[in-house]
Amino acid sequence: MSDEQHSSGGQQSFETPLEQLLREKQRDLFLSFSAVSFVLLLLLPWLLGFSSESAFFTEQRLSNIQRFFRELTPYPLREQGFDFHLLCTWVAELWSEKGGEALRITLAISIVAISLAGLLGLLAAVFGARPLRRHRDSQSRTQKLVSYIIHTVCIIGRAIPEYVWAFMLLTVFGPTALAGILALAVHNAGILGRLYLETIENLPDKPLVGLENLGARRSQIMLWGQVPLSMSRFLLYFLYRWETCVRESTVLGLLGLLSLGYWIQDARARTFYDEMFFFILLSSLLVILGDFLSAYLRERLRNSD
């Protein structure tokens, strides 16, 4: 179009490289639409306003905030000023009474849950993955159906958050670790299942076709070809999800499991904000340590690639 304009103007059309680049840019209506709607999604909430908010910093709220910060100081220190020894005894007491055990439970729940999720995800990938690319057109109807069902179950599992799963499963199982473990496992199995399925389906065909030509059946290709080839990928995703599991298993305590969240909720209910903050910091420490461990293991896996 611009070329026509140039020539009709009677001027010599001379395009700089920059102009040429701009002309050749592939404009995409869908992307423009997406960009506009995303910006709207971010801005509209503020334009519409939130219903309960009239003035945010009311007098009462300000005094509330002040009180909150005052009560964050550990209570033995509130009157006497800072004393390292007192602080240590306070921390030691909280740790031995509640913190240590809760920390272990939190960690244990996360590990058992992610192991279960990994197993389920692996099963989903093994049974749900489509066959090699060259056979995809000639899939049998049962194969298609199984694959379809597994994909759907994965979607449902991961679309519903762990917290909601736990909320529902707790009424079924009572306040035991089992409910939390299952909740975490179901959600993460959905995520891992999808990632594992994608990994297996995106493997290069060549080594697998080699196995096939040697006479391997489909199950043998899966067991000795596809699974071992994607194992390091699987572990990467597994470790990555474990990090979030640690985080979530803390939070499930808010629902009544005996993980760290339980004591956070308990301290909040009694308005012992110092204690609450201590447990929150403890959970944050656990998460950071978990992140470090997982990052270290992932680094080792990557380096061995």
Add this chain to the structure above:
Amino acid sequence: MGECVGKKLEGAQGIYSLGSMRGILLLLLAALLFSLFELNQLLPEAKSRGGSYSIAIEFFGRAFSPAFSYQGQDIPEGTAPLLLKAFYACIETLKFAGAAMSLAIPFGLLLGFLSSSSWWISDQSGSGNKKRHLFFRIVPPACYSSARLLAAFLRSIHELLWAVMLLAMFGLSEFAAVLAIALPYSGTLAKIYSEIIDETPRNVAFSLQGTGAGSLQVFTFGILPLAINDMISYTLYRFECAIRSSAILGFFGFPTLGYYIAASFENLYYGEVWSYLYALLVLIIASDFWSRKVRSRLDAGAYV
């Protein structure tokens, strides 16, 4: 010895290593056994307390027949029909998620830029000027390590724990909920943004630097264009997570989907619970679909 042979083979294939993988798998097995032992020790009630499985059957049975109108008998006059209510709840959920992301994205970008080391590419040829040299040895590392520390702290506390804290601080305020999502999300976004930026190949950046471009120019023309696609698709993924988080915040009394799920569940209206769950499902699947579509267009080389 077996490992040695394994390593050689892998060198030839270059696909995976038995050595470290076996180690990690063994570690995992040990951790699993230990955890099972722990849970068995610490939670004896887990065995004695059998929940009611009839509830489970009833609840999961309703998955195939979600309610389309209220299950309760006495509904006050003028209540919106169930599906409309679910729709409003979805809007509220999106509202909280959007507001939170609108805070998290700029803050995450800022922190992410600060905590990426590529941003600090500078002429370290140290031509004569010793003070300048020293400045670049000290200031950038200090800056990006403190930014990283802040980001790590922000994201190490779960959004619900932020909510517990902020609610204790502000009282029940919707701004507290928005902030509770925005704080940890900006930490996560910062981490991923900085990783993406740092993993971008540097050749373009170095050649620009060679032609005399300054730090800012190198960054905007040499690094950002290569990193932007990954950044966009990760942001969209986080938006999906924000929808989930904002739905959960309903359990704390905010008018998002979680509020209605909890209320219907406690009234034993399992059909309604499933209607709301399916509403959440639709939201999540739609946003997932959208982000995939955007990603594939971006990968095909399209622009806005």
